[in-house]
Amino acid sequence: MVVESPTKARTLQRFLGDQYQIEASMGHVRDLPKSELGVDIENDFLPQYIIPRAKIKQVNQLKKTAKLAKTLWLATDPDREGEAIAWHIQQLLNNSQVKRVVFHEITEEAIKQAFAKPGELNMQLINAQQARRVLDRLVGYKLSPLLWQKVKRGLSAGRVQSVALRLIVEREREVTAFVAQEYWVIEAELKNSDVFIATLKADIKNEKEAKEHVKNLEKASYVVSKVTQKEIRRYPYPPFTTSTMQQASSNRLGFSAKKTMMLSQALYERGFITYMRTDSVNLSTGAVAAVRNYIGQNFGKKYIPAAARIYKSKSKNAQEAHEAIRPTDAQRQLSLVGADAGLTRDHARLYELIWKRFVACQMSEAVMDQTTVDVTARGSHPERPKGVEGSIYLLRATGSVIRFEGWLKLYGKEEETDEKNQVLPALKENMPLSLIKLLPSQHFTEAPPRYNEASLIKKLEELGIGRPSTYAPILSTIQERFYVEKQEKKFIPTVLGFAVSDFLIKYFPDVFDYQFTAQMEDKLDEIARGERQWRPTIREFYEPFEKKLEQTGETAEKVKVAVELAGKKCPKCGKDLIIRVGRFGKFLACSGFPDCKHTENLEEIINIKCPDDGGDIVVRHTKKRKTFYGCKNWPVCKFASWTKPKEAISNKNKE
Template identity: 50%
Template sequence: MVIVESPAKARTVGRFLGKGYTVKASVGHIRDLLRSELSVDVENNFQPKYRVPNEKRAVVKEIKDLVKKAEEIYLATDPDREGEAIAWHLMEAAEIPENLSRRVVFHEITQPAIEEAFSHPRSINMNLVNAQQGRRILDRLVGYNLSPLLWEKVRSRLSAGRVQSVALRLIVEREREIEAFVPVEYWTIAIELKPHGGRQSYVAKLVKVNEQEPQLPDQATVQGLLEDMEPAVYRVVRIKRGERKRKPAAPFITSTLQQEASRKLGYTARRTMMIAQQLYEGLDVGEGGSTGLITYMRTDSTNISDLAQKEARDFILNTYGKEYLPQTPPQYKTRAVGAQEAHEAIRPTSVLRMPEKVKPFLSPEQYKLYMLIWQRFVASQMESAVMDTVSVEVEGKGKINVYLLRASGSTLKFPGFLAVYEESRDEDQKSEDEDNVRIPPGLEEGQLQELQRLLPEQHFTQPPPRYSEATLVQTLEENGIGRPSTYAPILSTIVERGYVVRENKKLIPTETGLLVNDLLVQHFPDIVDVGFTAKMESDLDQVASGSREWVDVIRSFYENFEPTIKKAQESIPVTKTVEKIGRACPQCGHDLIIRWGRYGKFISCSNFPECRYTEPWLEKIGVACPECGGDLIERKTRKGRVFYGCSNYPTCQFTTWKRPVATPCPNCGGLLVISNKRELQCLKCEESFLQEEIGVTSPESA
C-alpha cells in the first residue's frame, strides 16, 4: 500500500507502480490540533493534543482497513517537513505498524524517480517532524493568545500571527515612509553632441565640474552652468572599449518562482503555487496517463541533479550549438542558510517536454507557468551573454569651468542564454541598460565635438515604492522570515483578514491593518520584530538538523511571551468604538451601526440581539452609474475578485470589472474605466485615452 496526499498524485504514482500496489490519498493532513481550544499543554512540556477532524474520519477508517490487508505500507508524502509530519500523523492516526512502514521521498513524479525512491526506503525522520510540530505549536501559542486579546480590546474577527504580523509590519512601515517622504528637487544636465563633420549625434551626461561631482539643487544653479557650457569647446578625451558578460539567473526556487510569476504573468503567490502543484502532481500530456511535469515546487535549493543537467546540456548542444554550451556545468549557490525543504530547484522533469509540445494538453495558465519554469531552467544551463561595451568621456572647456561628460553604450555580441529567457524586473528597479546610448562609429580620442543642444532636466527624489507580492516575498526571504511553504499563505492571510488591499499589484495597508500593527508593535515588540522572527526560523532549522530539541525552542520563547500577554491584558485599553451611520433602523428605530463579520463590514441594528436587522455595507467610489445615476460601489465575488456595480441592484444591473473614474469621456460624456496603467477606455464609444491627456495621472488618484 502507498499513501500520498492528493488524488491527482495518487493517479500518477499508481500509473508508474502498476499492479500489486494500492495507492490511497490522505487528501492533505489527516490530524491536527483542535480548532476549539489551544490544544497545547503548556504545563506538560507543551505536549500537543491532536484530533482527526470529522471530515477526515472516513478517510482514516478506509486507510486503517487497507493497512490490515497490506504486506508493506509506503508513506510517499511530499519531500519537506510538512510531508514528513503528514507521514508521521498517518502512522499514528491509522495505527500503521512501524515494522511494516517505509518512508519514500521523490522530488519529481516520473518513472525513474519513483523507482529510485522505492528502492531506497527509510524510516520517518523525527527531526523534520519535530521542526514542523514546533512551528505549528509556536504559531498556535501566538495566534490563540493574541487573537482573543484583539477581539476583546478592539473588535471581533481580527487575528495576529507570528509571521503574518511581521509581514504586515513591513507593509505598514513602508507606507509610513511614503507618507513622511518629503521630495527634494535636483537637476541633471545632458548634452547632445555630434562628431565634427559627422552625421550621427549622441547624448552625454554631465558627471563632473572642475573634477568635482556637480551639485545641481535648483534651476538658478543650472542656468549659470548652461550659460558657460553653451560656448564651451568639446573634445573626446577617452574612449574605453570592452566586453561585459551577463550570467543567467539560477533555476527557480519557491520564492523566485513566485516573484517572477507575479512580474511576468500577474499571478498572486497563491495562484502560482496552486498551478505549480498541478504541474508537479501530474497531467496527461499524451504519454498514456498522468506524468509529473515539474519537480517539487516548495524548495529553497538551487541544486540540479546530474541526470537533469546532462539532459539539458545535450538539448542545448543539439538545439542551439556548442557555442551556447558552457565548458563546465554552471553551479549556483543556495541563498537560504540551512535549506531543508528539498534537494533540487524547480525544473521540468524532462527538458525534452518542450512547452509547445505539451501546450495542447494544458490550460492557458498551466502552459504559461510551465513555459516560465522550462525557459528559466534551460537558460540557467547556458553560456553567458556577451555585450560589447564602449564608454566615451568628453571634456568641455568653458570660460569659467571645465566639464566632464560621459556616454556609455553596449551592443549584444553573443546572446547566450538570452536566446531563451531574460529575467524581469520590478518597475521601480532600474535596468542596467536603461541609459544605453548609441555611440557613433569612428569616434576617436582628441576629436572635436559639436554641441547640438543642452538638455537640463528637473527631478524630484522619489519615496520608496510600495511592496508588491514579489518584492515582499523577496524581503521576507532576505530576512530569513518564513519558509517556502509559508510565503503564499502569509500573503493570502493578510489580504483575507482585511489588513492589506491589492491595488495595481501593490500592497496597501487598510485602517484595520494600521490599527492592529500599531497595537502589536507597542505591546508585543518581539513578536513583530524582523530579527526575532528570523531567529525563531533559525532555531526551527536547528531542530530539523537534529542539533536542538523542539521543546527547548518553545520553552525559551514562551517564558518571555506569557508575562507579556498578561501585562498586555491589563494595560491595553478597550478601544472598541460604535460607528453610527446616521440612520435609524427601519424595524425598531434604534441607531444603525457598522459591524464587522466574516466577510468584512456590514450594517446592523445597535439593538442586537433583540433586533436582527442587517444590510450590506456599500463601498462607494464617488462615480455615478451611467444607466440610472445611482452610486457605483465596489463589490467582491465569492472568490474575492473585485468588481464594480450599481447600488440600486437588482433594479439596475450595471457592472464592470474595470474601475470607473469620475472624469467623463471627452468625446461622448460616457463612463471611463481604467483599462491599464496608462490608458482609460470609454464604455460607450469604446475610445481609448492616455490618463495624462484628461488629467488622471494614476489609478490611485482616480
C-alpha cells in the same frame, strides 16, 4: 499507498500499475482543534490532535483499505508538512509494516529509485513541523483574546504574519514622511559623424541653477576627453527556488504567491516539474546533462559553457539533497495546454517561466562591449556655476553592444533593462563635437516604493523570516484579516492594520522583532536537522511570553482604533456613515450605533461603464474573498465578469 491528492494518486498509478492501491488523504488527517488551544502546556506542550469532522469519512476509508494491505507505503511530499502528514496517517492506521518513499519529481525513473530504497519516517522533520504548529497556535490563541480586549473584537495575530505586517506599516510611514526633493538633469545632443546623447555630471537643485548651466553650455565648445572600453559578461540567474519563482511569477505574470503555488503544485502532481517547495538551487547531474544536450542541439555548441554551471544556495538551511524547481524533461517546452486535461493557459505560462529559467541557467554568459565617453565643455561664461570647475563642464555618455547573446538568446527582449542604452559612434580622444541642442528636465526624488508581493517575499527571505512553505500563507493571511489592502498591486496597511501592528510592537517588541523571528526559524531548522529538541525550544519561548501576556492584560490601555469616515450621511438619522470591517469585508455603518443600526454595502466604483446598460461597474467579492466585477444596477442588469469589463469585452471580441 497513501498520497495527499487524487491528482498525485492518478499520476503514480500510471507508473506503478494495479499492484498498488493508491488512496489520497486530502491533506492533513489530524490537526489541533479549532475550538480550543489544543496544547497541554502543563504536560510539556503535548499537542492534542483530533480528526477534523470533514476528514472522518476519508480516514475511515483509509483504515478500511489499509486492513487489506500487507504493506502501508507512505508517499507524501518530501518536506516537513509531508512528513508530518505521513506520520499522522501511520499513527491512525497502525499497520505493522510501514515504508516511507521519498521522491522530488513524479517520473518513472524517480519512482523506481524511491521504491528500490524505501526508508523510515524522519522524526526530526516531524518534530520541526510540530514545533512550528504548536508555536503558532500558542501565539495566535493566546494573543487573540488580548487583542479583543484591548483593540477590537474579532481580531487575531500570527507569529510570522505580524512581522510581515510590521514591514508594510513601517514602509507606509516612510512613504508618508517622505518629502520630495527637486533636481534637474541636463542632456546634450552632440554630433561628430553621428548623433549621440551625453549627460552633464553636476548636482543641480533647481530651475535657476539649470538655466545658468544651460546659458553657459550653449556657448561652450565640446571635445572628447576620454574614451573607455571594457568587456562585460552577464551571467544567467540560478534555477528557481520557491521564493524566486514567486517573485518572478509576480513580476512577469502578475500572479499572486498563492496562485503561483496552486499552479506549480498541479504541475508537480502531473509530473511536469520537480517539487515546488524548496530553498535549494541544486540540480541533479542527470538533469544538467540532459539540458546541456538540449542546448547543443537547439542553439549550438557555443551556447554551452565548457563546464556545467554549479549553483550554491545562499540559505545556510537549504537542503542540498533537494533540487531547485525545474522541468522533469528539458525537451518539453512552451505550451502545455492540451497535454493534460487539467491544465490551463496559466499553468502553461508558469511552466514556460520555469522551463526558460532552467535552460538559461546552463547556457553561456552574454558578452557585451561597453563604451564610456567623457566629453569636456569649455564655457565662455566667467561665473562659476555650483558644482562646476570654473567654466569647464564634464558630460558622460555610455553605450553597450551585445557581442554574443549567450543565454539572452532564449529570453530575447524579456531581459532588456529599463536603463537607457545607445549605440555610440566611433569616437576618439580630442575629437571635436558640435552641439545640436540641450535638453534640461525637471525631476523629483521618489519615496521608497511600497511592497508588492515580489518585493515583500524578497525582503522576508533577506531577513531570514519564513520558509518555502510559508511565504504564500503569510501574504494571504494579512489580506484576509483586512490588515492590509492592495492598491495597484502594492500593499497598504489599513487603519486596523496600523492599530494591531503598533499594539503588538509596543507590548511584545521581542516576539515581533525581525532578528528574533529569524532566530526562531533557525531553531526550527536545527530541530529538523536533529540538533535541538522541540519541546524545550517551545518552553524557552513560552515562559517569558506568558509573563508578558499577563502583564499586558493588566496594564495596557485600550486602543482607540481611528474611524474611517465614508463621506456620506446616514439616511435614517443623519449622522456620519463610517467604514467598518466584518467577516466578509468592509461595509458602511452608522456612527450612531447602537442607537441607529443602519448598514449599507460598501461599493467601490471603477472608472468603466457596464457594457450591457451603461451603468457604473462596482468591485464585488465572493464569500471566499475572490474579486469580480458587476453592474451597480443589479439585479435589473445581470452583468458580471471575473475580469475588468474592458478586458471581458476584448476577450469576447476575439472569440
